[in-house]
Amino acid sequence: MKITVLSLFPEMFPTILNESIIKRAKENNLIEFEIINFRDFSTNKHHTVDDTPYGGGAGMVLSVEPIYNALLSIKGYESALKILLTPQGKTYKQAIAKELATNDHIILICGHYEGFDERVREYIDLELSIGDYVLTGGEIAALAIIDSVVRLLPGVLGSKESYEKDSFYEDSLDYPQYTKPREFNGLKVPEVLLSGNHKKIAEWREEMKIKRTKERRPDLHKKTNQN
Structure with missing residues (x-):
């Protein structure tokens, strides 16, 4: 299985992804990770990925273009399950983790600031929330989903009974x-x-x-x- 993460803070991932069960899964080639900083796909000279909302309002909104460009850069993105991490998404539960674990490739898109340009939703397949509370960004949610999915992959825990x-x-x-x-x-x-x-x-x-x-x-x- 491959998990790709789109994040503005890729440095938040290596520590968790190189420890314990996830580390062993990587070493045994049961899981592959790809962490992409979608700021690298901004086309303006300042490499900004957000802007003020049309119609006014507090905060900044993530732009659609860098996220779209980052998706296009991912090999096989068309067939991957593309997931937007947002408070507006379906509440994440173990049943969803089991479904995600059956995919060959999932892409997790981490939000920040006051949310996404609505047009981002045209390029994703599923929206998920890990609970009714506010996080600074989607990275912690992505790590929670990664951990819960990886342990369900065949061979990761040694036996199905370990997680059943x-x-x-x-x-x-x-x-x-x-x-x-x-x-x-x-x-x-x-x-x-x-x-x-x-x-x-x-x-x-x-x-x-x-x-x-x-x-x-x-x-x-x-x-x-x-x-």
């Missing part, structure tokens, strides 16, 4: 986990986990998933029980 048991993978929260010591400050590991009875352990974990989801995310619990 995660919270949200099937619209539910994960069950409680414990490790050594068996007792800490009077808090004990549930006896069922020490029993060696795999059937009972699986039943307990499923029960705890349902209980925890119902208590902490009733919206997910309701959704799951409607399907």
